[in-house]
Each structure stands twice: as C-alpha cells, then as structure tokens.
Amino acid sequence: MRCSLASLGHSLGENICPEDAAEVLSSIMSQPVQAKQDGPNEQAQCMFLTYILTACLTAIARGEDELDLPQTKAELVAEVVAVLEQVVAEPTPGNILPCALVALHHLSKMKPHTPWELEDRFLSLAIHAVLRLEEPSYDYVGQSLYRSSQQTLEVLLLGLLDEDSSSDHLFAILDHLQTGLHSQEDRERVWASGKIATLLRRAALLQKYNIMGDALGRYVAELGVLLMDPKKQVGRHAREGIYRLYELALQQRGIDIREMAGLWIREPHLDWEMASYRNTLQMAKKLDAIFTPEQRLAFLKTVLRAVWDPDLQVSQPALFLLYAFLGLEKEVLGMDVQGTEAKIRRHLHRLRECGKQPTELRWLLAGKDDVLIDDLEEEEETEEEEGEAEE
Structure with a gap:
C-alpha cells in the first residue's frame, strides 16, 4: 500500500515537544563538523532529522510559513545535505534516506526559498542515492x-515544482534526472523516464510554464531516442513525457491539445518495434511544426550527440529520429523491422564513418553551428586516443 508522506511525517514527529526540538537542534548543530560526521549512528541521525521535521510541522500547524528557530532555513538544509552525503553511496535501503527526504520536503514549504546552490546539491545527492538503491528480494523491511x-x-520533487513553478526550475530538476536516461541499467532508465513523465504531467496540469526556450527541443530529443528502447516501459514513459511537452507548448499558444490530432498512431495490428518507428516519425513531424528555430537547433544538437554514442542501442534510434525530423524517413524506413534496422545501420555508417551528411542537415546547420559535426568527431578521436594511452 502506498504510504502517505503527511502521515509519515506526523508519525515521525509525534510526542516531540517543539521546545525540545529547538534545543536539540541547537546542541547538534553546535558540534564540530568532524564530530557530526564521525559520531552519530543511524538512530541519532534519524532523531536529528525528526527534530527538524517537528519544527516544520509545528510552524505549519500554527499557519506559519517561517521557522521559529535560532537556525536559518538554509543552515538546516545544509545540515540535511551533510547527512545525505554520508548515505549517498549506500545501496542497501535504510532509515536515514527517507527521513532526510521527508525533512527536506517540509523544509521546502518554509520561507524563504532555498538558495539554488543548496537545492541543486541536495537534488543531486537525493536522486543519486535513490537511483543506486537495490531492492532486497526477501527482506520485507528492506x-x-x-x-x-x-x-x-x-513527493519531494513534486513539492519543489509546486513551490517554484518557473520553467528554469522545472528543467533544472529534469536535468538531475537526465543521467538515469543514459544508464545501461534497465531499472535506472525505467525509473528516470517515469519520474520525468510524472513531473511533466504535473507541469501540464499547473499550466504556468513558458517553455519557449531551447529546453523544449532538447528534451523532446532526449525522450525521442527512448521511444524505441528495448525496455517497453521506458518507451511508454517517453511517450507520455513527449506528449506533456507537446501539451505545454500548445498551452503557450492558447491551444487545447484535445483540439489537435493525436500525437501517436493507433494501429493495433503493428508489433511494438514497427509501432515505435511509426510513432517516432509522426512525433517528429508534429513537433517540428511548432518548434522555433532555437528549439530546432537544440533538438538537432541533442540527437546528433546521441547518434555519436558508441552504444548502438542509442545511436540507431537517434539516427531514425534525425532522418524523420529531416523528412528523409523513406531512406531508413523499411517494410519490416529487419529491413528498417538494416537501412539505419547503413546510413549510420555513412554518417559516422564516412562523414556523409544529408544535404538537408547541412542546410539546417549552415550559419548556425557549422562545426557541430567536426566537434563531435574531435571528441570521438580524443576518447580513442585516451583509450589507446591507457592501454
């Protein structure tokens, strides 16, 4: 059963006097840094986090949005970050991580807003820590x-989104999740793509975002190359994420997405692979119709870098997405999956090994980023030289 964060927070903070919480927090935070890093065990750290939570819950119960403590909100967040730094590399689930996340969630409700440097740090730690967790097979507590x-x-991520509904903040949070999209682990790609889809769904619901910058093109490309991911759940998450980006873009133009033709095809007779190719093709045409020149260039840059990825699992879908975007789908779309894959590999070889760019691609990049391909080739050569040096 899915637990309630609010009930978890209240259960952690019950039977603790607010005055005691303030006193204990002052005592703990006055300790030398080394003593705090070496001394506290899991129970002591959880109790420290519970005192922070109690102070937040007390303020909320009073209808206040500021903490009545000697410490500033930034100082408390910094202390929670210090706790996270000690557990970030631990793959075994424990009590400290969820306690720290609950404390951060309630701290985010307090004023003033958390400085971005601190939020950036705890997001990086929290996401990395959760991404590394391994679910125990036979340990019910674990x-x-x-x-x-x-x-x-x-809930923490959604709460942060609600607290600051600026587009820069939305994409800053998504950038932290982006690492998981490139993972070789199926579990991590499923997790990251699912969280991105959830955040974009909330963003579309809030209807407060202006995504006219290049981030739209970049994230359509990031998710677009996952439409053909061998893990079907990743492809489903990618479809929802792109749909929500499309919805956000239409909102900026005052258009209800329900008034538009569907973004995805509905042909149940197609198998998963061919449906993914068709969906990628249709999506590329729909999004290209609303992209600004800046978004189009960001899309191209992101897809081209994915094409250059040494992992063919990424580069082949990326090349198909690139050709679909350029209107050259007939060159790479065969009658079946095997024929399509063969054509994609052939064109991938021409682009990566022979440097033969489609004329349409050169025209789009002309005067904007003429050295993009050269830069990518130089990066590839540098990586090869470094690998040879190590050998």
Missing part, C-alpha cells in the same frame, strides 16, 4: 524502506 525512499523522493 523492501518497505526501498519503496518509502522512492515515494518520498517523488
């Missing part, structure tokens, strides 16, 4: 802690 960490992080 499984509960694993699910609790996953759920509390999701």
